[in-house]
Amino acid sequence: xxxxxxxxxxxxxxxxxxxxxxxxxxxxxxxxxxxxxxxxxxxxxxxxxxxxxxxxxxxxxxxxxxxxxxxxxxxxxxxxxxxxxxxxxxxxxxxxxxxxxxxxxxxxxxxxxxxxxxxxxxxxxxxxxxxxxxxxxxxxxxxxxxxxxxxxxxxxxxxxxxxxxxxxxxxxxxxxxxxxxxxxxxxxxxxxxxxxxxxxxxxxxxxxxxxxxxxxxxxxxxxxxxxxxxxxxxxxxxxxxxxxxxxxxxxxxxxxxxxxxxxxxxxxxxxxxxxxxxxxxxxxxxxxxxxxxxxxxxxxxxxxxxxxxxxxxxxxxxxxxxxxxxxxxxxxxxxxxxxxxxxxxxxxxxxxxxxxxxxxxxxxxxxxx
Numbered sequence: 001x002x003x004x005x006x007x008x009x010x011x012x013x014x015x016x017x018x019x020x021x022x023x024x025x026x027x028x029x030x031x032x033x034x035x036x037x038x039x040x041x042x043x044x045x046x047x048x049x050x051x052x053x054x055x056x057x058x059x060x061x062x063x064x065x066x067x068x069x070x071x072x073x074x075x076x077x078x079x080x081x082x083x084x085x086x087x088x089x090x091x092x093x094x095x096x097x098x099x100x101x102x103x104x105x106x107x108x109x110x111x112x113x114x115x116x117x118x119x120x121x122x123x124x125x126x127x128x129x130x131x132x133x134x135x136x137x138x139x140x141x142x143x144x145x146x147x148x149x150x151x152x153x154x155x156x157x158x159x160x161x162x163x164x165x166x167x168x169x170x171x172x173x174x175x176x177x178x179x180x181x182x183x184x185x186x187x188x189x190x191x192x193x194x195x196x197x198x199x200x201x202x203x204x205x206x207x208x209x210x211x212x213x214x215x216x217x218x219x220x221x222x223x224x225x226x227x228x229x230x231x232x233x234x235x236x237x238x239x240x241x242x243x244x245x246x247x248x249x250x251x252x253x254x255x256x257x258x259x260x261x262x263x264x265x266x267x268x269x270x271x272x273x274x275x276x277x278x279x280x281x282x283x284x285x286x287x288x289x290x291x292x293x294x295x296x297x298x299x300x301x302x303x304x305x306x307x308x309x310x311x312x313x314x315x316x317x318x319x320x321x322x323x324x325x326x327x328x329x330x331x332x333x334x335x336x337x338x339x340x341x342x343x344x345x346x347x348x349x350x351x352x353x354x355x356x357x358x359x360x361x362x363x364x365x366x367x368x369x
Contacts, residue, residue, distance in 0.1 A: 051070040291319075
């Protein structure tokens with residue numbers, strides 16, 4: 001059986017080592033830069049590491065051990081851990097930008113990156129706006145992290161013994177980067193344009209955002225990258241996509257519920273944070289779809305607020321629950337989860353990797369944070 005705890009430790013070691021190198025390089029440039037590796041390192045501690053785990057398990061399940069020497073297999077496994085670390089760096093970069101775009105002040109119970117830089121400005125009594133400095137700092141650090149993810153990924157490809165597999169893995173990584181940024185833009189567009197567009201189309205638009213912003217990049221892309229690195233055939237890549245997409249959708253739908261109803265001590269975010277950010281999720285779209293026009297307008301007006309009171313949050317939660325949208329979303333998660341697990345059972349993967357993927361998929365579906 002694949003030791004997931006050992007894998008998580010190895011991924012963390014890769015991230016810590018990279019941050020140490022950045023720290024050493026920045027120390028030679030300017031003391032002002034030293035907060036960057038400190039904050040990035042803090043953000044990279046812990047987390048669920050779903051993306052890294054999916055990537056490694058896909059590689060472990062697809063790699064043909066009969067075609068590699070023991071040394072080649074060990075080197076490829078080491079490279080795969082580096083790829084896992086690169087995916088986690090990319091994910092963390094996306095979180096930095098996402099928190100800024102959503103004006104979310106916390107991440108895992110700690111200040112978001114832009115709030116950390118605001119605090120630096122305030123503590124030093126610098127000229128200008130702390131808020132503006134925080135925004136600029138988080139954009140630049142997020143960009144750095146995207147570049148570092150690409151750097152880590154490129155270095156990992158050197159450990160792959162198959163040139164064709166290296167190209168295939170690079171193609172999947174490139175596709176992931178483009179799709180998640182496209183999904184992020186669609187999310188921002190929907191937050192602004194959603195109230196002006198046809199209500200009956202809202203669920204379809206929210207599904208498209210969910211697919212590209214989260215579902216594909218959280219589950220499908222890591223699986224395809226890992227399998228491509230192993231030299232998997234197109235047929236297996238297609239089957240992995242069939243397993244991954246419904247699971248990724250279930251993952252995001254669970255996230256939508258947690259963003260509205262989740263306990264802050266588990267999510268690391270204030271209760272109802274998605275409502276404060278005005279997110280146009282499937283949960284919200286299903287609610288609006290069921291409301292009379294006058295009530296839907298009030299619902300939209302509250303979502304447009306960015307300083308909701310606890311009473312307003314409770315009112316929105318009650319509206320979502322009583323509309324039946326919460327129940328519908330929970331049913332969708334169950335159906336998508338079942339569809340995904342049925343597909344997984346048919347995949348031709350190494351037995352221990354397949355068992356670990358099943359366990360990880362169930363964790364994704366039933367998670368509480």
